[in-house]
Amino acid sequence: xxxxxxxxxxxxxxxxxxxxxxxxxxxxxxxxxxxxxxxxxxxxxxxxxxxxxxxxxxxxxxxxxxxxxxxxxxxxxxxxxxxxxxxxxxxxxxxxxxxxxxxxxxxxxxxxxxxxxxxxxxxxxxxxxxxxxxxxxxxxxxxxxxxxxxxxxxxxxxxxxxxxxxxxxxxxxxxxxxxxxxxxxxxxxxxxxxxxxxxxxxxxxxxxxxxxxxxxxxxxxxxxxxxxxxxxxxxxxxxxxxxxxxxxxxxxxxxxxxxxxxxxxxxxxxxxxxxxxxxxxxxxxxxxxxxxxxxxxxxxxxxxxxxxxxxxxxxxxxxxxxxxxxxxxxxxxxxxxxxxxxxxxxxxxxxxxxxxxxxxxxxxxxxxxxxxxxxxxxxxxxxxxxxxxxxxxxxxxxxxxxxxxxxxxxxxxxxxxxxxxxxxxxxxxxxxxxxxxxxxxxxxxx
Numbered sequence: 001x002x003x004x005x006x007x008x009x010x011x012x013x014x015x016x017x018x019x020x021x022x023x024x025x026x027x028x029x030x031x032x033x034x035x036x037x038x039x040x041x042x043x044x045x046x047x048x049x050x051x052x053x054x055x056x057x058x059x060x061x062x063x064x065x066x067x068x069x070x071x072x073x074x075x076x077x078x079x080x081x082x083x084x085x086x087x088x089x090x091x092x093x094x095x096x097x098x099x100x101x102x103x104x105x106x107x108x109x110x111x112x113x114x115x116x117x118x119x120x121x122x123x124x125x126x127x128x129x130x131x132x133x134x135x136x137x138x139x140x141x142x143x144x145x146x147x148x149x150x151x152x153x154x155x156x157x158x159x160x161x162x163x164x165x166x167x168x169x170x171x172x173x174x175x176x177x178x179x180x181x182x183x184x185x186x187x188x189x190x191x192x193x194x195x196x197x198x199x200x201x202x203x204x205x206x207x208x209x210x211x212x213x214x215x216x217x218x219x220x221x222x223x224x225x226x227x228x229x230x231x232x233x234x235x236x237x238x239x240x241x242x243x244x245x246x247x248x249x250x251x252x253x254x255x256x257x258x259x260x261x262x263x264x265x266x267x268x269x270x271x272x273x274x275x276x277x278x279x280x281x282x283x284x285x286x287x288x289x290x291x292x293x294x295x296x297x298x299x300x301x302x303x304x305x306x307x308x309x310x311x312x313x314x315x316x317x318x319x320x321x322x323x324x325x326x327x328x329x330x331x332x333x334x335x336x337x338x339x340x341x342x343x344x345x346x347x348x349x350x351x352x353x354x355x356x357x358x359x360x361x362x363x364x365x366x367x368x369x370x371x372x373x374x375x376x377x378x379x380x381x382x383x384x385x386x387x388x389x390x391x392x393x394x395x396x397x398x399x400x401x402x403x404x405x406x407x408x409x410x411x412x413x414x415x416x417x418x419x420x421x422x423x424x425x426x427x428x429x430x431x432x433x434x435x436x437x438x439x440x441x442x443x444x445x446x
Contacts, residue, residue: 107318131428189234201397233411316361
């Protein structure tokens with residue numbers, strides 16, 4: 001009863017804040033992303049259960065916040081109090097994908113799973129739409145950026161506590177990977193992959209010394225946690241993205257080279273200065289044998305996925321049907337390997353694009369890739385126009401956050417834990433910066 005009273009009170013407070021300041025709905029989403037799903041406190045202390053009475057809690061705040069935000073914005077639009085919801089940049093390009101999802105949903109086996117997946121993809125476009133429409137000046141932009149930064153700092157500090165717990169207190173788990181709030185190191189690494197480029201952009205854009213120092217400290221902390229997730233896919237995705245983005249920069253090459261050197265230097269120092277166990281694990285993680293061992297089971301995802309979709313190439317097996325069908329497609333493997341293969345693939349196929357192809361077919365994958373192509377083309381074409389802008393380096397960081405997500409999803413599926421919503425917000429902020437520049441150019445022309 002008490003938990004329900006607390007929950008209702010929080011919803012009322014959030015609704016009141018969003019009603020008077022709609023753009024803060026984006027802030028609430030940013031802060032809620034690390035807490036989406038199950039937050040397990042057992043990794044912090046064995047004694048915590050005796051203090052708070054439980055070891056983990058299950059919360060789903062994102063759906064509630066987005067629903068409240070949409071209802072408030074609709075209400076304000078009807079009353080004519082908020083008429084700024086006219087920006088549809090890149091939204092129309094997403095509509096074909098939504099239509100493909102709806103067509104694929106006609107094959108639904110279990111309605112609840114289908115609705116869950118549809119809502120997950122609709123949430124992405126909703127938060128993107130809210131971002132590009134509600135963030136319309138520099139003050140709001142700063143609020144959103146520092147919300148991302150402070151949330152990253154909170155996750156970093158919690159991750160460091162987690163790491164020190166295993167390193168100092170619980171020696172039996174000394175080689176464990178850092179997970180922080182996410183319960184799994186790969187989503188945590190994917191989350192940092194999105195924000196580390198943005199934090200570099202904020203660091204280069206900041207003028208005040210104390211802001212640069214603060215940003216620098218917490219950026220280093222986030223890189224520490226990112227390294228000790230031991231996620232090869234995240235490492236390679238971020239390094240590849242930084243090289244790609246900096247190769248597109250037409251000016252200030254010295255700063256680009258400086259940032260790359262600093263980034264790789266921090267990673268090298270962390271690997272060499274850590275204790276013997278972690279240093280050995282770091283080197284083993286990068287060895288060819290470890291990469292081969294990791295890739296071999298993931299390579300099984302492709303024949304499994306193709307077997308699932310071979311009879312439904314156009315619309316796929318149906319959105320949300322994957323967890324119900326995967327078991328029968330993994331039974332063909334030897335009995336000794338069945339549980340291992342099923343455990344690897346029961347949640348997803350470790351490739352977002354393969355997963356979409358299996359669930360929504362060729363039409364769904366093509367529509368999604370079309371949207372991504374429109375995004376990348378728009379960002380790359382806008383890079384030159386922002387060369388002389390005061391927001392140039394911030395845009396470079398946001399662009400890096402957008403692109404690293406696309407690379408990271410080649411080896412993982414980051415539509416869980418709300419990480420795709422973080423990506424939608426970063427994409428929205430990049431579009432907002434471009435439109436700030438276009439507005440300034442129009443004013444000068446007039």
